[in-house]
Amino acid sequence: MRILVVDDSSTMRRIIINTLNKLGYKECHEAANGREGVERLATIQVDMVITDWNMPEMSGIEFIKAVRGNEATKHLPVLMVTTNAAQDDIVQALHAGVNNYVVKPFTPDTIKDKIEAALKPA
Amino acid sequence: MSIPEQLLTQLISATEEVFERMVFVPVTVGTVDGHVSAGPHRHVVATVAFAGHRNGFVSFHSSIDTANEIAGAMLGIPHDSVNGEMPDAMGELANMIAGSLRTRMAAFEPAWTITCPSVTIGSDFSTRYPSEVSEARVPFTMNGRTVEVEIILSKR
Numbered sequence: 001m002r003i004l005v006v007d008d009s010s011t012m013r014r015i016i017i018n019t020l021n022k023l024g025y026k027e028c029h030e031a032a033n034g035r036e037g038v039e040r041l042a043t044i045q046v047d048m049v050i051t052d053w054n055m056p057e058m059s060g061i062e063f064i065k066a067v068r069g070n071e072a073t074k075h076l077p078v079l080m081v082t083t084n085a086a087q088d089d090i091v092q093a094l095h096a097g098v099n100n101y102v103v104k105p106f107t108p109d110t111i112k113d114k115i116e117a118a119l120k121p122a
Numbered sequence: 123m124s125i126p127e128q129l130l131t132q133l134i135s136a137t138e139e140v141f142e143r144m145v146f147v148p149v150t151v152g153t154v155d156g157h158v159s160a161g162p163h164r165h166v167v168a169t170v171a172f173a174g175h176r177n178g179f180v181s182f183h184s185s186i187d188t189a190n191e192i193a194g195a196m197l198g199i200p201h202d203s204v205n206g207e208m209p210d211a212m213g214e215l216a217n218m219i220a221g222s223l224r225t226r227m228a229a230f231e232p233a234w235t236i237t238c239p240s241v242t243i244g245s246d247f248s249t250r251y252p253s254e255v256s257e258a259r260v261p262f263t264m265n266g267r268t269v270e271v272e273i274i275l276s277k278r
């Protein structure tokens with residue numbers, strides 16, 4: 001399974017990718033913000049997207065709207081990994097089209113469960 | 123005006139959780155001081171500001187050695203091979219502590235807006251605040267080293 005990890009913090013991308021590798025997801029790609037994420041999705045095929053919310057240039061919410069607005073990517077499972085976990089944040093993210101939500105700081109078990117849930121057909 | 127007890131309690135829990143889950147090293151909280159001036163060994167300061175229902179910021183303070191140790195632990199690499207990654211790691215650490223505090227407080231009051239982190243690294247600087255703020259510094263021990271989490275609240 002190929003996963004695109006979008007986060008402006010290189011540290012957080014590394015933590016997420018280390019976690020994914022340990023869970024057996026070995027093919028991971030990276031982008032540093034939503035705009036780069038859109039560019040990556042135009043050139044590579046992935047099976048899932050994991051994105052941060054707060055990023056410069058294009059936020060996670062705008063990025064998800066772009067993913068959902070594109071015929072080629074609109075069906076991709078999207079997991080949001082963010083510290084923004086107030087009730088209103090979650091509502092806003094669900095509206096934008098996320099399939100599942102992981103709150104930072106997370107545990108590997110949470111990432112595993114949320115990925116598996118996001119991959120299940122609705 | 124002092125820092126509300128609830129804010130301090132949530133700040134301590136948020137910091138402990140971030141270290142346990144993302145640094146993979148537990149921290150032990152020390153005695154909370156009303157005001158402590160920055161000592162000579164606190165060379166890295168990572169700050170995230172917040173505004174809205176409350177205005178102020180959260181800063182993480184440590185020595186450069188300890189910051190490299192934390193960055194290495196987050197990245198899963200030996201601390202002596204940490205190089206340019208440390209500022210990003212400290213920024214993300216502050217972002218998670220402040221973000222987690224924001225989420226915790228949103229259960230009791232309107233959610234704040236938080237800023238991108240900024241990181242200051244140096245050996246001869248101190249920070250001064252206008253008189254209209256309250257401050258608390260919470261020391262934590264991590265592998266025998268002291269780090270501090272500071273919260274500043276503005277009256278405005």
Ligand SMILES: [Mg+2]
Binds near residue numbers: 007008
């Ligand atoms: Mg971010």
